[in-house]
Amino acid sequence: MTDRLSRDLASGVLHEAITEIAEAAARVILPYWRVGTAVETKSDDSPVTQADQKAEALILECLGKVYPEIQTVAEEAVAENGMPSHAADRFWLIDPLDGTKGFITGKESFTVNIALIQDGVAVAGVVTAPATSVSWRTGISAGERVALRRRFGEAWQLIRVRDRPADGIALLSHSMSDEEATRLAARHGCTRWQGMDSSMKFCLLAEGRFDAYPRTGPTHEWDTAAGQAVLEAAGGRVLASDGAPLLYGKPGFKNGPFVAMGG
Known part of the structure; x- marks a missing residue:
């Protein structure tokens, strides 16, 4: 299974697969936005909602089906079960709803996050903004890693940082x-x-x-x-x-x- 993950990472298949999972989680989250969803408080005093929990459950289920041997470190699972004792050479880092406080107050800038870590480096990742239906992800083009952006259902566009302006x-x-x-x-x-x-x-x-x-x-x-x-x-x-x-x-x-x- 690890060999398959390596092939999928190099070919771009993995990047596309985690994007599909993140966008599916976004569709789980949206019905809870701006409807006065119930809020609980975790042991660290941070808020959590059913949207966080259900989105994470979906992500873990999907990743488990595709890459079952890869360790997962997910925010809500950690809150409930404690931190893993160590990190594997390869593992997933998952935040099913980053920006929960803003989500609760009706802001738009909350995101779904899935990243693959390999030997300490974030080698693949997707960030999806459910409220605006936009995803950003890593990908492969001509054998090189690239960054892409799209609105749900539209074509991917390459993105690049700008040169630092004077202001x-x-x-x-x-x-x-x-x-x-x-x-x-x-x-x-x-x-x-x-x-x-x-x-x-x-x-x-x-x-x-x-x-x-x-x-x-x-x-x-x-x-x-x-x-x-x-x-x-x-x-x-x-x-x-x-x-x-x-x-x-x-x-x-x-x-x-x-x-x-x-x-």
């Missing part, structure tokens, strides 16, 4: 004050900034619409892996605080500070 724009978490955000954006060479939720920030960098996404607060690996895969396939970078690429399978599956960059 670069940063994307930042909504959790910081305007003053903090302005300082952080300037530290990474950006004269302007915009607040946004979820892993969509990585994808907008990959499209060439923005230039940097610095993050100082903690995140889990399932928050970033799929977006990082897409951004790197588009020519961008995601660097940890030591200047090295952000890697996966760390203790507790937690990230420290990082910065995602376009051109």
Whole structure:
């Protein structure tokens, strides 16, 4: 089964398969959006809804049918059963609904995230935005990894990061004050900034619409892996605080500070 995964990864079949799964999960989520769905609180005080749970159940079922021997690390399963004791050489990182807080309040920037990690590197990923019916994913063209974007049912389009302009724009978490955000954006060479939720920030960098996404607060690996895969396939970078690429399978599956960059 591992040999099959390697072939599917190299041919592009795997990238297409996980996109179909993510878009199916998006269709599970949408009926719960803006209808006052019930909210529970997890042990870490973060919210969870039936949309998170049902989307993750679908993703795990589908991945288990296609690649049953590959370890899965999924946000809601971890919340219920605890962290795995270690990461395998290859494993899936799954966030079935990134941006749950915004989802609950009716915002559009929530996403479904599936990423394949191999030897610590996010080698394939898909990010799907159910509210806007848009997916971003990795793919293969002429033997090289590329990044693509489409609206559901439409043709895929290649995307690429832009060269950094003189007045670069940063994307930042909504959790910081305007003053903090302005300082952080300037530290990474950006004269302007915009607040946004979820892993969509990585994808907008990959499209060439923005230039940097610095993050100082903690995140889990399932928050970033799929977006990082897409951004790197588009020519961008995601660097940890030591200047090295952000890697996966760390203790507790937690990230420290990082910065995602376009051109």
